[in-house]
Amino acid sequence: MFCKLQNSLKTVRYATSAYGQALRLVSSDAAELVLVKEANGVREITLNHPRTLNSLSMDMMCALQNALVKDKDDVKLRSVVLSATGKIWSAGHNLKELHGNPEIQRNVFQKLTDIIRDIQLLPVPVIGKVNGYAAAAGCQLVVSCDIVVCSKTSKFSTPGAGVGVFCSTPGVAIGRVMSRPKSAYMLMTGLPVTGEEAYISGMVSRAVPAEDLDREIDEITGAINAKSRAVISLGKEFYYKQLAMSLKEAYSAAGQKMEENLQLGDCQEGIASFIEKRAPHWKHE
Numbered sequence: 001m002f003c004k005l006q007n008s009l010k011t012v013r014y015a016t017s018a019y020g021q022a023l024r025l026v027s028s029d030a031a032e033l034v035l036v037k038e039a040n041g042v043r044e045i046t047l048n049h050p051r052t053l054n055s056l057s058m059d060m061m062c063a064l065q066n067a068l069v070k071d072k073d074d075v076k077l078r079s080v081v082l083s084a085t086g087k088i089w090s091a092g093h094n095l096k097e098l099h100g101n102p103e104i105q106r107n108v109f110q111k112l113t114d115i116i117r118d119i120q121l122l123p124v125p126v127i128g129k130v131n132g133y134a135a136a137a138g139c140q141l142v143v144s145c146d147i148v149v150c151s152k153t154s155k156f157s158t159p160g161a162g163v164g165v166f167c168s169t170p171g172v173a174i175g176r177v178m179s180r181p182k183s184a185y186m187l188m189t190g191l192p193v194t195g196e197e198a199y200i201s202g203m204v205s206r207a208v209p210a211e212d213l214d215r216e217i218d219e220i221t222g223a224i225n226a227k228s229r230a231v232i233s234l235g236k237e238f239y240y241k242q243l244a245m246s247l248k249e250a251y252s253a254a255g256q257k258m259e260e261n262l263q264l265g266d267c268q269e270g271i272a273s274f275i276e277k278r279a280p281h282w283k284h285e
Contacts, residue, residue, distance in 0.1 A: 033063040041078030050086030057094040061111045075284045083129040090138025116144040123233035140170035150195040151210035159190035228266035229284040
């Protein structure tokens, strides 16, 4: 029992220490804060500042936001994958930016809120790809993706209270995808959950062995590519809208949205291809 408690305390100290260390460091330059590559309709955006444990500095968030929304209406873009370099996916905000100036503090929190809103408004699915540790605002960011795939050995935590900053904004994200007891456990103890625990609790879509992570992402993006961009875009937009509605309002609005969906050229093509037993030829409109 003592050893188990001792290990738990070590985990808390590590998470809090990593969080504090990353948030105290400041990037000396903004170059290559994110890496972007695009192929076969998939844009992969990689957080790329492992020296600060990929902390979400204002420079990092601006670079990320620009990469997310660039050419978002290009029909060739079918999905976005958000990943990171290094063992720490992201340790969250940079505490040095949050020290002292209330206006800067507001701007930092608002910037991440804007990014999360952009993720929801993007007309294509955004897939979080995690093979490492996502903490605090880093956890908030990845959980806010449409789909999240992680390795079973990944970890997620909200350890901010350990350095005097309760993770209230990350709590908004995890509290909407996890049960109250599990999200409260993360927020109030700072203890991490593993990739497998995150999957069981509803935080992530899939948890796979690390060696299968790329293959899982390829399977998901391939499934998205096989569908009409226009249909996915219409469905994603309504999905987030209906979450804020009552059950009665949601079903009423969903019926109207289904009727709208049926008027799309790609929907008519999809039904025709099913009846004619052939592959659909999407025009993405």
